[in-house]
Amino acid sequence: MYNNLQTFLLLAALLFAIGLYGVLARRSLIAVLISVELMLNAASINFMAFNRFLIPEPAVGQIITLFIMAVAAAEAAIALSIIIAVYRKLKSINVEHVNELRG
Amino acid sequence: MSELFSLAGLSFLLVVGMTLGGAFIAVGARNIFHNVLGLALSLFGVAGIFLYLNSPFLAMMEILIYVGAICIAICFAIMLSEPLYRPRPPRKPIKLLGAAVGAGLVFVVFAALVKKTAWVPAAMRSDDWSVTTIGHYLLTRYALIFEAISLILLVAMLGAIVNAKNGRGREES
Numbered sequence: 564m565y566n567n568l569q570t571f572l573l574l575a576a577l578l579f580a581i582g583l584y585g586v587l588a589r590r591s592l593i594a595v596l597i598s599v600e601l602m603l604n605a606a607s608i609n610f611m612a613f614n615r616f617l618i619p620e621p622a623v624g625q626i627i628t629l630f631i632m633a634v635a636a637a638e639a640a641i642a643l644s645i646i647i648a649v650y651r652k653l654k655s656i657n658v659e660h661v662n663e664l665r666g
Numbered sequence: 667m668s669e670l671f672s673l674a675g676l677s678f679l680l681v682v683g684m685t686l687g688g689a690f691i692a693v694g695a696r697n698i699f700h701n702v703l704g705l706a707l708s709l710f711g712v713a714g715i716f717l718y719l720n721s722p723f724l725a726m727m728e729i730l731i732y733v734g735a736i737c738i739a740i741c742f743a744i745m746l747s748e749p750l751y752r753p754r755p756p757r758k759p760i761k762l763l764g765a766a767v768g769a770g771l772v773f774v775v776f777a778a779l780v781k782k783t784a785w786v787p788a789a790m791r792s793d794d795w796s797v798t799t800i801g802h803y804l805l806t807r808y809a810l811i812f813e814a815i816s817l818i819l820l821v822a823m824l825g826a827i828v829n830a831k832n833g834r835g836r837e838e839s
Contacts (some may be wrong), residue, residue: 565678565718572714572780574682578689578708580773582679587765590757593744597692597705600736604712607728611719619791621720622754622799626808629800632731633815637822639736643743644829650747 568621571612579605592646592656603635676746685711698744706737706791723797 564570578601585598607628614624650656683709696699716725725838744750804812 569780571715571719573777574685576773576776577686580769580774581686581693582767584769584771587691587768588757588762590754591698591748592777593698593740593783594693594701597701597740599734600705601689601708602694604709605815608712608715608719611716611721611724613728613824615719617787618716619788621793621795622682623807623808625724625795626803626811627723630811630815632727633819635820636681636731636736637732640822640826641829644744645825647746647830647833649719650815656754657806 568612568616571608573614575608575612576609577604578602590648590657590659592642592658594663595658596642596646599642600635600639603631607631677714681711681714681718683711684708685713685715698750699741700738702737705740706733707736709733715748720795723800 582598582601582605585601586595589595589598610628610631614621614628618624632644645655649661653660656662686708688704688706688708688711692701694709695704696703710726713725713728713733716722716728755801
């Protein structure tokens with residue numbers, strides 16, 4: 564079961580779908596950020612699964628996954644600082660209240 | 667079927683259960699702290715999956731970076747922003763249903779794609795998984811990625827500090 568590429572791909576797809584549901588359904592900005600982290604992890608699992616089963620050089624996929632992790636860390640830092648700034652300005656982190664740019 | 671009931675098979679099921687259960691807590695619970703704890707559980711599960719994918723190094727990095735750094739940063743952001751006791755009106759069920767249907771459709775498409783595609787493995791050129799090789803690659807062939815990561819992290823750090831500090835002094839005085 565765990566020596567099978569499709570198991571891991573299906574698992575990653577399920578994790579991605581759960582994260583997508585969170586992004587669509589939640590209203591707190593922090594909850595949306597948490598869901599985005601889940602989706603990034605699904606992408607990492609995909610890369611690692613292809614790396615394990617299909618790719619000729621296994622070091623390469625690990626480097627790509629490390630890159631995803633670093634970008635996710637940068638993204639989390641920026642997003643959290645934006646969330647704090649938004650809370651200072653609007654006293655709310657509900658996505659439906661953050662609509663100053665609405666036409 | 668017999669491999670499912672070996673120790674490795676059972677712990678694989680445990681790891682998958684941690685990943686998916688944690689993910690459900692992370693998107694489903696109404697308390698935002700429970701969301702973060704669910705995320706941490708799910709990320710531990712993902713680290714276990716990386717172990718099954720032959721890479722203990724990345725499993726360690728996953729725990730260090732995600733569980734150790736990102737979850738803690740999210741906890742700080744929760745404490746610095748909206749108070750938890752503020753009442754929140756319940757969500758309209760029709761919107762939740764729409765989100766669930768959309769996410770479910772995406773999953774169905776992905777699953778059909780995974781099932782239909784014939785995955786052809788490439789010819790192995792090496793089976794060297796070691797951290798030493800990763801280090802060599804990062805400093806030779808993939809030096810651009812290494813430099814890009816360091817630049818991105820530096821810019822993100824500076825940007826986060828500037829963003830979060832902005833407007834603070836004036837409000838307090």
